[in-house]
Amino acid sequence: MIFEHIENNGHEQVVFCHNKDAGLKAIIAIHNTVLGPALGGLRMWPYKTEQDALNDVLRLSRGMTYKNAVAGLNIGGGKAVIIGDPAKDKSEALFRAFGQFVDSLGGRYITAEDVGIDVNDMEYVYRETQYVTGVHQIHGGSGDPSPFTAYGALQGLMATLNKKFGDEDVGKYSYAVQGLGHVGMEYVKLLKERGAKIFVTDIHKDRVEKAVAEYGAEAVAPDAIYDVEADVYSPCALGGTVNEQTLPRFKFKVICGAANNQLSTDAIGDEVVKRGILYAPDYAVNAGGVMNVALELDGYNRERAMRMMRTIYHNLTRIYEIADRDGIPTYRAADRLAEERISAIGKLKLPMGRSQPRFQGRIRSA
Ligand code: NAD
Numbered sequence: 457m458i459f460e461h462i463e464n465n466g467h468e469q470v471v472f473c474h475n476k477d478a479g480l481k482a483i484i485a486i487h488n489t490v491l492g493p494a495l496g497g498l499r500m501w502p503y504k505t506e507q508d509a510l511n512d513v514l515r516l517s518r519g520m521t522y523k524n525a526v527a528g529l530n531i532g533g534g535k536a537v538i539i540g541d542p543a544k545d546k547s548e549a550l551f552r553a554f555g556q557f558v559d560s561l562g563g564r565y566i567t568a569e570d571v572g573i574d575v576n577d578m579e580y581v582y583r584e585t586q587y588v589t590g591v592h593q594i595h596g597g598s599g600d601p602s603p604f605t606a607y608g609a610l611q612g613l614m615a616t617l618n619k620k621f622g623d624e625d626v627g628k629y630s631y632a633v634q635g636l637g638h639v640g641m642e643y644v645k646l647l648k649e650r651g652a653k654i655f656v657t658d659i660h661k662d663r664v665e666k667a668v669a670e671y672g673a674e675a676v677a678p679d680a681i682y683d684v685e686a687d688v689y690s691p692c693a694l695g696g697t698v699n700e701q702t703l704p705r706f707k708f709k710v711i712c713g714a715a716n717n718q719l720s721t722d723a724i725g726d727e728v729v730k731r732g733i734l735y736a737p738d739y740a741v742n743a744g745g746v747m748n749v750a751l752e753l754d755g756y757n758r759e760r761a762m763r764m765m766r767t768i769y770h771n772l773t774r775i776y777e778i779a780d781r782d783g784i785p786t787y788r789a790a791d792r793l794a795e796e797r798i799s800a801i802g803k804l805k806l807p808m809g810r811s812q813p814r815f816q817g818r819i820r821s822a
Contacts, residue, residue, distance in 0.1 A: 458510070465514050469564070471557065478553035479545065480538065483509055485517035486565050487533040490802040493563055494534025495589070495750060496520035497570025498554070498581075502541040513537045519739065520746075525794035526771055527743040529750050534565045542572035551577050555584030563587050568749050589749040598756045601745035602638035608744025608765040609639070609714045610646045613688070615772035616712045616736040627651030630686040632708065633673075635693025636663035639714045639742075643692060644671050657681040658693070682706065691715040698724055703731070712736035725787040737790035740771050 462470055468489060473482040486494040496517055503509040513535050521533025538554060540546075558567050558581065569578060569590040575597070582591045591597040614624035621629075630653040633644055640656075641663065647654050648671040656673040657680070658664050667673040676684060682697075682705045689708040691697050695717030703724060711718065711733060718738045719725045728735045747764045751757065771793075778796075779789035 461510070461514065465518050467514060467517065470510075470514070471561070473554065473557040475549075475553040475556075478547070478549040479540070480550050480553040481506075481509075481540070482536060482538045482554055482557065483513045484536040484557065484561070484565055485513040485534060486561075487514075487517040487535075488521040488798065489532040489534075489564060490798050491525060491532050492530040493566050493587075494520070494532040495524060495529075495566045495568065495746070495753075496533060496535035497568040497590075498536040498538065498573050498577075499570040500538040500540055500542045500546070500572035500577075503537070503539050506539065509537050509539050521798070522791055522794040523739040523743055523746060524750075525797045526737075526740050526775075526790055527747055527750075528767055528771065528797075529747065531746075531750050531753075535570075536565070536567055538572075546577065548580050551580035552584050555581035555588070558587050559585035561587070566753070589752045591752075596752060596756055598748045598752050598761070600638065601748040603642050604748040604761055604765055605639045605714055605742055605744040606642035606646060607762065608747065608768045609643055609690075609692075609712070609741050611766050611768040612736050612741035612772045613690075613712045615769045615776070616710055616734060617688075619773070619776045620710050620734045625650075629653075629688055631655065631688045631690055632676075632681050632684040632686040633657070633667075633690045633692060634678075634681050634697065634713070635691065635715065636660070636667050637692065640690075640692030641667065643690065643714065644673060648672060653686070655681070655684045655686055688712055691718050696720040698728065698735075700724065703727060706731070706733065708733060710734050710736070712741060713738070714742040716742065719787060722787070725785050729785045735786050736772060737775060737787050740768065740775060740790050743768060743771070 467487050469486040471484040517533050517535035524531040566587045578591050581588050593599050618624040627650040632655045634657055636658040644667050654673040655676050656667045657676050657678050664675045668675050682702045685707050688710040690713035692714045698718050699720035744765050748761050751761050775789045775793055778792050779786045
């Protein structure tokens with residue numbers, strides 16, 4: 457049963473990690489290491505069943521392979537989950553025990569922060585292994601990725617406007633931004649700097665008030681965002697907001713935002729195309745965060761990170777070319793770009809004695 461599941465998703469290795477004394481039950485899934493070591497965050501969640509945890513880690517690690525490949529990184533896809541309640545079950549021993557399992561994989565899997573995990577937890581992991589990103593800046597960590605994600609999303613937006621309207625003048629168009637958190641607020645700021653007309657919503661009133669006061673945005677109620685007459689819908693909150701209930705209400709011409717898993721199903725993705733809306737694939741648009749942590753692997757440099765964000769423009773342009781070339785929706789074209797890159801790089805004959813790239817470990821500060 458488990459092997460069938462793993463085979464269907466194409467995973468290389470799945471590691472079940474158990475330490476009774478530390479109360480650790482974790483699963484590390486390495487999906488694909490053709491491009492390089494598998495990088496992906498650690499999620500802590502009170503999964504109802506072990507099967508739920510396994511399903512989640514298999515799905516998420518596969519997603520990282522595609523995201524990292526489209527981002528142009530020499531990084532494969534992986535992910536880890538700890539079964540537990542982040543509000544109650546965290547301890548130093550738990551994260552150090554997890555760190556020991558990561559270390560035992562010798563760099564095939566590199567961990568990072570995800571839902572339920574913060575930089576303090578990563579400090580404990582870091583005591584046991586160097587195969588970790590997202591640590592504190594004093595250890596060469598990259599800090600909060602959100603401003604990079606927002607700036608990267610702006611690059612993706614420009615490529616998308618160019619495809620849809622034939623120009624990339626952000627200020628000429630209007631935007632409906634859902635979610636004013638770490639990424640959304642920064643994204644609104646970038647839109648405002650370019651003179652755009654912006655509609656915003658959030659379930660936190662103070663965030664909406666800030667966007668209105670500081671960036672001249674127009675506030676709308678959370679559910680009213682889908683009816684706004686704007687050119688672009690930018691989801692920066694939850695996943696699945698493009699769905700059977702919301703899509704018929706859209707007057708938008710473009711969907712481009714930072715949220716993960718924006719399309720509720722593939723069928724909705726096909727319907728988006730039929731309605732003449734251009735969808736900018738989410739994992740290509742929001743790759744700024746992973747690009748930023750990936751840069752920690754060979755010595756973090758902020759300027760280099762900003763330059764790397766600009767490649768998101770070209771990644772999106774390439775996706776649109778593939779969609780036109782193959783007559784497929786853009787969400788499928790993004791997957792195809794990832795698969796083509798993995799296949800091409802996998803076929804490269806490396807010089808004698810050189811294996812595929814492998815992270816040698818970060819330089820430890822004292
Ligand atoms: P966040 O938690 O800081 O912000 C999310 C915001 O959405 C919050 O202000 C929240 O109140 C609001 N929100 C929640 N439900 C809402 C609703 N129904 N209507 C309107 N607003 C609602 O998260 P973030 O770090 O800004 O990330 C936003 C999205 O981007 C997430 O989907 C995340 O997975 C994705 N993402 C983030 C990064 C990053 O670097 N932070 C990287 C890649 C992808």
